[in-house]
Amino acid sequence: MRRENHPGRGFAAAAKAAVGRESGSAAVNRCATQNRIRLAFYFCLSVALSTLSASISAAQDLRAPSAVTAGEAVSISTTGSGKATFYLVGPGVSNKSDVALGNEISLRGQDLRDAGQYFAILCSDSCHSASFFVAPAKPASLAFLVHPSRVPVAASDAVSGVALAFDQFGNLNLDPGTINFQLTAGKTSLLSRDVAAHDGVAWFRTTSGKSAGPLQVVASIGELSARRNVQEVASEPCNLRIAGQRTKDGLVVQTEPVHDCAGNPVPDGTIVSFTATDASGKSTVDAPIKHGIARAEIAASGPVVVSVASGVAMGNELHIGGGQ
Amino acid sequence: MIPTSFLTAMNTIAMAMIGLTLIAITTISVTTVAMTVSYARRRRVPSIRSSIRSRASSGITPQITPRAISRIISRMTALLAASVFLFCAPRSNAAVNVDMSVSHAGPRAVEPLLERGILRDYRIAWISLAHALEFNAADALSGPFVSTARDTLMNNVSSQRRSGLSTRYLNQNHKVEAVYYAPEGDVIELHDAADYQLQILDGGKLIHDEHVVMHYVVLMTPAADHWVVRQLQAVPQF
Numbered sequence: 001m002r003r004e005n006h007p008g009r010g011f012a013a014a015a016k017a018a019v020g021r022e023s024g025s026a027a028v029n030r031c032a033t034q035n036r037i038r039l040a041f042y043f044c045l046s047v048a049l050s051t052l053s054a055s056i057s058a059a060q061d062l063r064a065p066s067a068v069t070a071g072e073a074v075s076i077s078t079t080g081s082g083k084a085t086f087y088l089v090g091p092g093v094s095n096k097s098d099v100a101l102g103n104e105i106s107l108r109g110q111d112l113r114d115a116g117q118y119f120a121i122l123c124s125d126s127c128h129s130a131s132f133f134v135a136p137a138k139p140a141s142l143a144f145l146v147h148p149s150r151v152p153v154a155a156s157d158a159v160s161g162v163a164l165a166f167d168q169f170g171n172l173n174l175d176p177g178t179i180n181f182q183l184t185a186g187k188t189s190l191l192s193r194d195v196a197a198h199d200g201v202a203w204f205r206t207t208s209g210k211s212a213g214p215l216q217v218v219a220s221i222g223e224l225s226a227r228r229n230v231q232e233v234a235s236e237p238c239n240l241r242i243a244g245q246r247t248k249d250g251l252v253v254q255t256e257p258v259h260d261c262a263g264n265p266v267p268d269g270t271i272v273s274f275t276a277t278d279a280s281g282k283s284t285v286d287a288p289i290k291h292g293i294a295r296a297e298i299a300a301s302g303p304v305v306v307s308v309a310s311g312v313a314m315g316n317e318l319h320i321g322g323g324q
Numbered sequence: 325m326i327p328t329s330f331l332t333a334m335n336t337i338a339m340a341m342i343g344l345t346l347i348a349i350t351t352i353s354v355t356t357v358a359m360t361v362s363y364a365r366r367r368r369v370p371s372i373r374s375s376i377r378s379r380a381s382s383g384i385t386p387q388i389t390p391r392a393i394s395r396i397i398s399r400m401t402a403l404l405a406a407s408v409f410l411f412c413a414p415r416s417n418a419a420v421n422v423d424m425s426v427s428h429a430g431p432r433a434v435e436p437l438l439e440r441g442i443l444r445d446y447r448i449a450w451i452s453l454a455h456a457l458e459f460n461a462a463d464a465l466s467g468p469f470v471s472t473a474r475d476t477l478m479n480n481v482s483s484q485r486r487s488g489l490s491t492r493y494l495n496q497n498h499k500v501e502a503v504y505y506a507p508e509g510d511v512i513e514l515h516d517a518a519d520y521q522l523q524i525l526d527g528g529k530l531i532h533d534e535h536v537v538m539h540y541v542v543l544m545t546p547a548a549d550h551w552v553v554r555q556l557q558a559v560p561q562f
Contacts, residue, residue: 087489087524087526087531087532089491089532091476091557091558092476092479092480092483093479093480093483094480094483094486094487094489094491095483096487096526114479115557115558115559116557116559117538117558119532121524121531121532127531127532129532133558133559136557145506145508145510145511147507147508160506160507160508162506162510162511164511170471170475171557172541172543172557174541198504199503199513199541200513200541201504201513203431203507205431205507
């Protein structure tokens with residue numbers, strides 16, 4: 001009512017009160033806006049910081065060496081700054097160390113002795129990795145497998161050998177080049193052959209020599225060589241000849257000195273079979289060669305036919321009459 | 325050979341558990357049904373359910389209630405599930421697939437029996453390798469590896485122990501080709517194009533996880549009753 005009576009004053013007071021109310025809400029709004037701005041600022045700051053940190057972590061990188069030989073020390077370059085943990089994982093090694101980013105990381109030769117793939121891993125905020133291969137060093141030893149240890153003479157494709165080249169750390173050298181194989185019996189050279197290694201392997205196969213005795217087999221590459229011995233022994237008996245005579249209890253038969261077809265004396269202990277056929281039937285006696293000769297006593301009466309064999313070789317037949 | 329025997333033992337135990345559980349479930353089920361039917365007949369109750377219901381309503385607790393039966397069966401099912409898990413768990417860890425080709429091997433031909441033996445032993449070697457490097461168990465390497473291969477892997481295990489690292493070889497696939505088989509059969513060379521998930525862990529923290537394709541040159545030689553890996557060397561390519 002009073003306002004109505006003094007509409008001007010009342011309006012002014014109302015207006016003042018309204019202005020007061022407006023300024024109060026404006027202050028609240030201003031505070032809210034400031035809060036929003038502050039929040040936006042913090043948000044932007046955190047985004048900027050995280051972006052910066054991401055960019056810093058992205059700057060951490062490592063560059064692995066391109067060609068490494070076993071046992072050689074190398075270094076890996078890194079970028080970025082700060083500290084990080086470096087891992088080297090590869091054949092025979094799993095190392096962990098603290099490093100400073102931006103510096104080169106030295107890898108010792110003893111950590112790179114085994115050929116194969118290595119992983120270099122650098123971790124700070126995140127992990128980055130690079131891999132590289134370590135190749136075998138030059139050949140330092142030859143693994144040489146020769147078969148057999150004893151071989152009959154003149155046997156076709158009877159002697160074989162396989163050679164593999166390894167470096168000083170035991171890594172297989174897959175491309176050692178050409179390996180030379182030499183076979184020598186006494187002073188006679190039986191074989192000299194250059195064989196290019198494939199997949200790290202070189203091999204040969206050949207016929208054995210003609211004379212009994214030691215056979216030297218040598219594989220060589222550069223100044224490296226490996227030597228093996230094969231004992232060549234006489235082959236199957238050849239041209240078996242027997243002679244015999246009657247005794248009061250039967251027969252005594254014996255061979256002439258037993259040789260193979262190349263003239264090598266057949267080793268003692270080789271079994272020779274004598275077969276006697278008379279009126280009562282067949283009887284067989286096996287006798288070992290002793291001092292180069294096989295000898296047997298056979299109980300038989302009357303006319304007898306004696307034959308001899310050793311392995312696949314047959315000898316002559318001996319006819320002994322009943323009265324002789 | 326420890327992992328192999330370990331896996332075999334696990335599988336055997338699991339198989340035995342599965343068998344025994346199945347037998348137990350069958351026996352209990354048959355016995356329960358038989359006893360209930362017998363009881364129903366004795367009481368001249370038309371059906372099993374009404375028999376149980378009548379016993380329950382008369383205040384007599386039935387000896388074998390449906391709840392008891394279901395409890396027994398659920399326990400047996402749980403045991404069966406555990407057995408199946410036990411059976412499957414070691415196999416999933418040891419997922420190593422090996423395909424082998426011997427058509428280009430020479431100068432000596434690889435016979436089918438030998439091919440199977442080499443494939444088996446090479447697979448066992450990788451299972452052992454994965455086990456040894458995941459759990460840093462050097463004993464696993466003694467059977468399948470000899471000479472340089474064994475020494476290198478032993479060094480890996482001891483180095484991992486010192487550093488607190490471990491390596492996982494997951495989902496292994498090996499395509500193996502025999503490229504050389506010696507005339508006397510005393511050495512075979514294999515080329516293995518392998519792919520697997522390689523995980524390197526520092527303690528429990530995964531620091532490297534990558535699906536890798538690797539090329540291995542492998543030398544295997546015969547031992548007393550199996551083939552052993554003498555050389556296992558990764559190369560950039562064949």
